[in-house]
Amino acid sequence: xxxxxxxxxxxxxxxxxxxxxxxxxxxxxxxxxxxxxxxxxxxxx
Amino acid sequence: xxxxxxxxxxxxxxxxxxxxxxxxxxxxxxxxxxxxxxxxxxxxxxxxxxxxxxxxxxxxxxxxxxxxxxxxxxxxxxxxxxxxxxxxxxxxxxxxxxxxxxxxxxxxxxxxxxxxxxxxxxxxxxxxxxxxxxxxxxxxxxxxxxxxxxxxxxxxxxxxxxxxxxxxxxxxxxxxxxxxxxxxxxxxxxxxxxxxxxxxxxxxxxxxxxxxxxxxxxxxxxxxxxxxxxxxxxxxxxxxxxxxxxxxxxxxxxxxxxxxxxxxxxxxxxxxxxxxxxxxxxxxxxxxxxxxxxxxxxxxxxxxxxxxxxxxxxxxxxxxxxxxxxxxxxxxxxxxxxxxxxxxxxxxxxxxxxxxxxxxxxxxxxxxxxxxxxxxxxxxxxxxxxxxxxxxxxxxxxxxxxxxxxxxxxxxxxxxxxxxxxxxxxxxxxxxxxxxxxxxxxxxxxxxxxxxxxxxxxxxxxxxxxxxxxxxxxxxxxxxxxxxxxxxxxxxxxxxxxxxxxxxxxxxxxxxxxxxxxxxxxx
Numbered sequence: 391x392x393x394x395x396x397x398x399x400x401x402x403x404x405x406x407x408x409x410x411x412x413x414x415x416x417x418x419x420x421x422x423x424x425x426x427x428x429x430x431x432x433x434x435x
Numbered sequence: 436x437x438x439x440x441x442x443x444x445x446x447x448x449x450x451x452x453x454x455x456x457x458x459x460x461x462x463x464x465x466x467x468x469x470x471x472x473x474x475x476x477x478x479x480x481x482x483x484x485x486x487x488x489x490x491x492x493x494x495x496x497x498x499x500x501x502x503x504x505x506x507x508x509x510x511x512x513x514x515x516x517x518x519x520x521x522x523x524x525x526x527x528x529x530x531x532x533x534x535x536x537x538x539x540x541x542x543x544x545x546x547x548x549x550x551x552x553x554x555x556x557x558x559x560x561x562x563x564x565x566x567x568x569x570x571x572x573x574x575x576x577x578x579x580x581x582x583x584x585x586x587x588x589x590x591x592x593x594x595x596x597x598x599x600x601x602x603x604x605x606x607x608x609x610x611x612x613x614x615x616x617x618x619x620x621x622x623x624x625x626x627x628x629x630x631x632x633x634x635x636x637x638x639x640x641x642x643x644x645x646x647x648x649x650x651x652x653x654x655x656x657x658x659x660x661x662x663x664x665x666x667x668x669x670x671x672x673x674x675x676x677x678x679x680x681x682x683x684x685x686x687x688x689x690x691x692x693x694x695x696x697x698x699x700x701x702x703x704x705x706x707x708x709x710x711x712x713x714x715x716x717x718x719x720x721x722x723x724x725x726x727x728x729x730x731x732x733x734x735x736x737x738x739x740x741x742x743x744x745x746x747x748x749x750x751x752x753x754x755x756x757x758x759x760x761x762x763x764x765x766x767x768x769x770x771x772x773x774x775x776x777x778x779x780x781x782x783x784x785x786x787x788x789x790x791x792x793x794x795x796x797x798x799x800x801x802x803x804x805x806x807x808x809x810x811x812x813x814x815x816x817x818x819x820x821x822x823x824x825x826x827x828x829x830x831x832x833x834x835x836x837x838x839x840x841x842x843x844x845x846x847x848x849x850x851x852x853x854x855x856x857x858x859x860x861x862x863x864x865x866x867x868x869x870x871x872x873x874x875x876x877x878x879x880x881x882x883x884x885x886x887x888x889x890x891x892x893x894x895x896x897x898x899x900x901x902x903x904x905x906x907x908x909x910x911x912x913x914x915x916x917x918x919x920x921x922x923x924x925x926x927x928x929x930x931x932x933x934x935x936x937x938x939x940x941x942x943x944x945x946x947x948x949x950x951x952x953x954x955x956x957x958x
Binding site for chain 1: 498499502630632936939940942943944946947950951954
């Protein structure tokens, strides 16, 4: 499958730092998963 | 306001008759609008669409590979818990519900709608690509023998338990709400009903339905479009004629349209069931033939080895993010494959739910995950095993072809048939298999789309099924004519990304509901 000229750096090793947006995206995803676990375990009256 | 009362085994639910019609039309038009926007974009500027969407897909892989890789194993563990816990004995549709289809037909429909033509396209190519390109293959420094074993394990990881777990859970969540809560066959139902007490549930449920219907139409249109080229390649290999030119493509597309639309217009029991049965019988016959005329003893060794590694290596591979390796293969194969399976779940979920009444959760989970996986062990063990043996002890032609044609690996399957006796018979069978596989997938998509956009009724109007059949073939037609298939293919994968989050919410809503129903002794 082609990668359509995408920045190879993104696909390979990311080096020693990361952008702020990457941090937000990853924390957002983790928060989403935790929120869904909490919802799944809720007790409905 | 007119209303009907629907009896379920749980409680009596009042179903408003007027509101659903309005919602149904709105969903229908919104889905057509979203599908239309992407289709027009893919025709006007395919380059921009392809680059933009693949760019987003690879960005997602870049940031979220750890997330995607964990989804199948998480769903697998949830499914196992459901099957072997107090919930396993719950029968979909109530204690006295009887299955609508025989177990063979049920599994055949599940299997052929879910895997589709990919089984033929990738039966040889998938293990060969992992053998050649993966970090656990020859390019990763492994010996040919070790790389071959790893290749079969990785193929089953991409196609086996993880893929079927995703399908099983997406069907189960809809089936539970439909058969136990009197809800409709809609992908948004588990969110809308599971989080009924939340203000946002209806809106999120509606968005899920629109994304699901658009994803289903575009994914299937991409599959039909790709199928045209695969049938053409197959026919060229069999007949030796040059079938280059638009006319041949359009004739094939028209034949495909007829083969998948006619069964879609018949009741599921007559149309889709027969197609699924025929499909599985042809696939099994081809498998048995190659098993007998090829190196049978080696095939058995290959099947047994693959069977063992499918289960024993599931956990280590599910947690391998190849953290110190280049991510090219990881993005292109396992991650893109998982997102691709998720982009199929909108119609697979609705379709699986539709055909699974009367099955217990344990039976549903075990059969829908294990039986297709076991079939795939045999399929990859034989066809993939043959390709691998050809490189280790044979001519090496298949591996050479795949190395030289990385974007057109599909013909490797026909190369295997060509190297075995009776190609005059197996060649046409191969083409028929592709057509029937494509038709089965497209038929189930047309039925599911029709159900989704008719507010999730069990037997959707035939006119709406026909409209979706025509929409899918029109998108394929436009893309085949303009040669812009990569655009619509990119859309199909891209739609899987947002849908991943909706699937997580569906599962969360389902667990929430089933736990509370059990606590209140409603099930």
